[in-house]
Amino acid sequence: MELRINGLKKYYRTGKEKEVKAVDGVSLEIGKGELVSVNGPSGCGKTTLLLISGGLMNPDHGEVFLGEKNLYRISPDVRDRERVTKVGFVFQQFYLVPYINILENVLIPTIGLNSYSASVEQRARDLIDHFNLSDRIDHKPGELSTGERQRVALARALINRPSVLFADEPTGNLDDYNAEVVLKYISEFAADGGAVLLVTHDKRISRQAHRSVRMKDGRFVGDDTNPVK
Numbered sequence: 001m002e003l004r005i006n007g008l009k010k011y012y013r014t015g016k017e018k019e020v021k022a023v024d025g026v027s028l029e030i031g032k033g034e035l036v037s038v039n040g041p042s043g044c045g046k047t048t049l050l051l052i053s054g055g056l057m058n059p060d061h062g063e064v065f066l067g068e069k070n071l072y073r074i075s076p077d078v079r080d081r082e083r084v085t086k087v088g089f090v091f092q093q094f095y096l097v098p099y100i101n102i103l104e105n106v107l108i109p110t111i112g113l114n115s116y117s118a119s120v121e122q123r124a125r126d127l128i129d130h131f132n133l134s135d136r137i138d139h140k141p142g143e144l145s146t147g148e149r150q151r152v153a154l155a156r157a158l159i160n161r162p163s164v165l166f167a168d169e170p171t172g173n174l175d176d177y178n179a180e181v182v183l184k185y186i187s188e189f190a191a192d193g194g195a196v197l198l199v200t201h202d203k204r205i206s207r208q209a210h211r212s213v214r215m216k217d218g219r220f221v222g223d224d225t226n227p228v229k
């Protein structure tokens with residue numbers, strides 16, 4: 001298994017308000033080449049689930065195995081390294097850095113690895129080319145359309161050749177054409193052996209997924225298993 005999550009819980013507590021059970025007992029396994037989609041109403045815990053699964057936020061309970069590594073039982077330094085090398089993350093709000101150009105944005109995840117080399121930069125250029133962004137390579141995110149930004153975010157997520165890709169509403173802001181383009185890239189990643197966990201309301205994606213899970217109030221409430229395409 002590339003990703004195995006087991007009994008995850010995350011309850012947010014803010015001030016005196018009562019706690020929000022954002023994730024309330026979720027388990028899931030994703031193997032190589034598998035694409036799993038999660039859908040459900042706004043606020044049901046999808047982003048929280050992705051952040052925890054991607055090593056970005058500690059759960060209150062439960063475990064996340066990325067390959068063999070139990071992500072929240074290892075030191076934060078080791079976890080960061082695991083995350084940067086094995087996880088690609090496309091955030092719901094992209095989080096591109098506004099004052100640097102596309103090439104520099106795509107290279108961000110390589111910075112801490114002390115592996116910078118001409119070949120890393122070449123891979124970034126190749127990804128940018130693959131995502132049809134070559135003629136925007138020295139533009140800054142603010143100078144791009146939403147669909148272009150979405151593709152930059154995807155290129156950045158893939159730069160370190162992750163084994164698992166997490167994507168939060170990767171087509172949420174896109175027109176039909178650009179949604180198809182992004183979906184094609186994500187499917188290619190899975191077809192090449194990557195594991196994918198994505199949050200989406202897009203029925204086209206759910207239909208392409210190997211498993212499509214419904215979430216409500218922090219729990220999985222249904223699982224439409226599709227035949228493997």
Ligand SMILES: Nc1ncnc2c1ncn2[C@@H]1O[C@H](COP(=O)(O)OP(=O)(O)OP(=O)(O)O)[C@@H](O)[C@H]1O
Pocket residue numbers: 012013014020021022040041042043044045046047048049092
């Ligand atoms: N940092 C936080 N502190 C307190 N409550 C939070 C925090 N982040 C999220 N929540 C609450 O936890 C619940 C789950 O939030 P989450 O962002 O995971 O939902 P979501 O399913 O991704 O929603 P959407 O579809 O709108 O993106 C929501 O009720 C939200 O208000």
Ligand SMILES: [Mg+2]
Pocket residue numbers: 046047048092168
């Ligand atoms: Mg969300």
